[in-house]
Amino acid sequence: MISQSEINPVALILQTRGATSGSVLARELNVSQPTLSRRLAALGSSVERIGARRSSRYALRRDVRNLGSSWPIYRMIESGQASLWGELRSLHGGFRALLRPSAVSSWLETLYPDQLYPGLPFFIQDVRPQGYIGRAIGRRAGPLLGVSTDVRDWSDDDVLAYMLAEGDDLLGDLILGEHALERALRRMDTAEAGAIESRDRAAAFPLRAEAAQRGDQVGSSAGGEQPKFLALVRRPGGISNVLVKFSSADRSPVQRRWMDLLVSEHLAAELLAQRHVPGARTEIVDGGGRRFLEVERFDRVHAFGRRGLLTLGSLEDGALDATSPDWLGASKVLEAAGLLRPKDARRLRWVACFGDLIGNSDMHRGNASFLFGAPPFVPTPAYDMLPMLHAPGAQGELASREFSPRPPMPGVADVWPDAAAAAVEFWARVESDPRISADYRRIAESCGARVAVLQARLG
Numbered sequence: 001m002i003s004q005s006e007i008n009p010v011a012l013i014l015q016t017r018g019a020t021s022g023s024v025l026a027r028e029l030n031v032s033q034p035t036l037s038r039r040l041a042a043l044g045s046s047v048e049r050i051g052a053r054r055s056s057r058y059a060l061r062r063d064v065r066n067l068g069s070s071w072p073i074y075r076m077i078e079s080g081q082a083s084l085w086g087e088l089r090s091l092h093g094g095f096r097a098l099l100r101p102s103a104v105s106s107w108l109e110t111l112y113p114d115q116l117y118p119g120l121p122f123f124i125q126d127v128r129p130q131g132y133i134g135r136a137i138g139r140r141a142g143p144l145l146g147v148s149t150d151v152r153d154w155s156d157d158d159v160l161a162y163m164l165a166e167g168d169d170l171l172g173d174l175i176l177g178e179h180a181l182e183r184a185l186r187r188m189d190t191a192e193a194g195a196i197e198s199r200d201r202a203a204a205f206p207l208r209a210e211a212a213q214r215g216d217q218v219g220s221s222a223g224g225e226q227p228k229f230l231a232l233v234r235r236p237g238g239i240s241n242v243l244v245k246f247s248s249a250d251r252s253p254v255q256r257r258w259m260d261l262l263v264s265e266h267l268a269a270e271l272l273a274q275r276h277v278p279g280a281r282t283e284i285v286d287g288g289g290r291r292f293l294e295v296e297r298f299d300r301v302h303a304f305g306r307r308g309l310l311t312l313g314s315l316e317d318g319a320l321d322a323t324s325p326d327w328l329g330a331s332k333v334l335e336a337a338g339l340l341r342p343k344d345a346r347r348l349r350w351v352a353c354f355g356d357l358i359g360n361s362d363m364h365r366g367n368a369s370f371l372f373g374a375p376p377f378v379p380t381p382a383y384d385m386l387p388m389l390h391a392p393g394a395q396g397e398l399a400s401r402e403f404s405p406r407p408p409m410p411g412v413a414d415v416w417p418d419a420a421a422a423a424v425e426f427w428a429r430v431e432s433d434p435r436i437s438a439d440y441r442r443i444a445e446s447c448g449a450r451v452a453v454l455q456a457r458l459g
Contacts, residue, residue, distance in 0.1 A: 010039045010047070014060035018093020019050055019116060021057045048089075050096075050114045057114070059091040064157050067164055073097070074175040080188065080304035082181055085174075090160075094118045103374035111319055120156045122318025123372060126311050127170040128159050130366075132227055136215040141166060172299050172372060173306035188304050195232035195239050195303070205231075206288025209246045226258070232303060233294070241300035249289040254392045260440040262293040265386035267429045268358060269295075275422055277350065278381040284435070298380050308372030309380065313365030315339065327352035327363055328412065334377075341376045350415040351382050357405045357423030357451050359387035390443060403447050407454055417458060423451045 013028055014020060026036045040047055040058060050057045061069040075085040086099035095117045099105035108123075109115060119125075129137040129151040142149035145165065147158040154162075163176040168183035175181050196204045212229040228245045245262060248255040263284060272279030281296040299309050312330055316323045319339060324330035327348055335345035348368065355363050367384045370377035389401050405423075408416040427448030431441045 008039055008042055010036070010058075011043060011060055014047065014058060015092045018091070019057040019059040019114070021055070025058065048091075048096075050116065059093065059096070059116075062090045062092045064090050064160055067161060071164065071177045072181075073099070074181050075173050075308065076175060076184065076304075076306040077173065078301040078305035078307060080301075080306075082175065082184070088121075088124075088176065091116075095120055095156075097121045104372070107374050120159060122314045123308075123310060124163075124174060124176075125314050125317070126172060126309060126366075127163060127167065127174065128154070129162065132225055133230075136212070137162070139215055171309060173308040191232060192234075192239060192303055195234040198233055198235045201233065201285045201292070201294070202287030205244060205246070205285055205292045206249075206290055208244070209288070209290055209292070212246075230297075239303040241297040241303070243295045243297055245293040245295070247291045251289075253398055254396050256437050257390065257392055257398060257440065259291040260436050261386050261388075261391060262291050263433060263435045264358075264430050264440075265384070266293055267433065268385045268426055269382075271422060271426050271429065272351075272354075272382055272385070275418075277347065277354075278379070279385065280381045280383040295383065298383075309369050310372045310377065311366045312368040312370070315370060315377070316365065323365070327355075327368055330365075330368075332411075339375045339377055340379075344376070344379050346415060347379060349412055350419050351385070353406075353412050353416050353419035354422055354426075355385055357420055357454075358385070358426050359389035359403050359405075359447060360385055362388040362391075387447075390440070403450055405451065405454065408458060417455075420451055420455050424448055424455065427451065 009029055010025060013025060017024075022033070022036060026033055029036065029039075031039070043060070046061045047058055048061065050059055063069050069091075070087055070089045072084055073086045073088055074082045076082045084100065085102075086097055086105070089096040089098065096115050097108070097117065098115055099108060128134075134151045138149045138151040138154075141147075141162055142151075145158065145161050147154060147161070160176070163170065164180060166183070167176050167180040168187060175184055196208075208229045208231060209227070212227060226245045227248075228243055231242050231244055233240045233242050245265075247258040247262060266282045266284050269279045269282040273281075280298060283294045285292040285294055299307050301307065310318075312327070313323075315334070316330065320333060320337065324333050331340065331345040331348040331352070334340040334348075335342060340348070351368075352363060362384065369380040369383075371380060389403060393399050408420070412419075427444045430436055430444035431448065433441075436444070
């Protein structure tokens with residue numbers, strides 16, 4: 001069978017160039033406009049015109065494997081109801097997201113007037129499987145989808161295929177395709193039956209941890225390398241969606257350190273809340289020889305409601321011409337671009353300073369997020385705030401790393417003193433907490449003294 005591209009030279013050019021103007025097509029083919037129009041018409045619905053008539057461009061639809069070339073995009077709101085938000089189309093040269101009118105879509109159309117994206121739209125990129133859970137997804141879903149078992153090798157088409165097949169419980173509130181939406185709605189009928197009673201967590205969590213280590217339980221691909229699983233927990237006030245980090249059941253120095261760090265993360269979250277800085281709600285649970293840190297998900301509302309998220313990395317990649325070296329730089333650039341309110345930019349700087357002063361060496365672009373709405377964006381509660389400087393190395397070694405926080409620079413003069421006071425209090429709480437090992441209490445004492453020295457410079 002002869003394909004359209006073999007009999008229509010317009011299709012050959014569009015396959016190579018992507019979206020192309022009519023004038024360029026006519027010049028490349030050395031044909032008149034009427035002849036070009038006939039050749040475009042011969043391609044039927046496989047070609048689409050983008051933009052106004054005089055400046056219009058043409059793009060060729062691209063089938064992704066046997067999955068077609070267009071799919072509905074749904075958003076599930078806080079009540080658990082889903083609505084059609086738009087349509088994603090695959091084209092040669094990228095993707096096109098045609099969104100229904102809203103404040104969010106108006107902003108996106110300002111950034112991308114033709115609604116064209118070089119790859120999967122940036123507001124979808126955060127669902128790409130990653131981290132500990134992502135590796136489990138790759139091992140299980142890779143063979144089923146006919147793709148690599150290493151999700152780091154997945155192309156945009158691989159991620160798209162995964163979303164269409166199993167994207168019913170991804171990060172945020174987006175669902176792609178009718179099959180995934182049906183799975184999400186069916187999940188509502190059975191999910192509550194699997195909720196863990198709050199009083200039973202010490203017995204149930206170890207079983208979930210063992211299942212996670214076998215790769216039997218996956219779900220939303222929260223980033224990060226710390227072992228974790230997802231669960232529903234039934235409390236007196238209702239059901240909560242939680243992410244649960246856990247240590248190993250052995251008592252090696254490496255696992256003892258992870259147990260210390262899980263408590264430290266909990267103490268940091270408590271301190272943030274007491275200082276009126278929104279942070280993830282956490283709780284420590286011990287059971288089966290393991291330590292668990294339960295973190296309430298802020299992209300979920302009770303059992304079934306959802307909230308949209310954008311990580312700092314996705315927001316910068318999609319909305320700005322350049323990325324920032326750290327959260328401090330990002331706060332200033334996002335505020336200048338009107339994407340953050342001054343008070344929220346200030347909060348991001350405060351959290352960045354606090355994180356630096358407690359040894360959080362893992363404040364990358366995926367560890368700060370915003371609610372996905374219309375700008376200016378609202379930061380989500382702070383999360384993954386712990387002294388990762390002291391985490392065991394990739395090979396399980398407990399290397400001694402120097403704690404050397406930044407001195408109070410002029411650019412953070414409005415937030416550094418208060419963040420430093422909070423950091424001193426954090427290290428004092430770690431040092432005095434009976435769940436922390438004697439070895440790490442000594443480290444906490446030393447780190448607290450180092451921050452106090454920096455404080456003294458301010459007089």
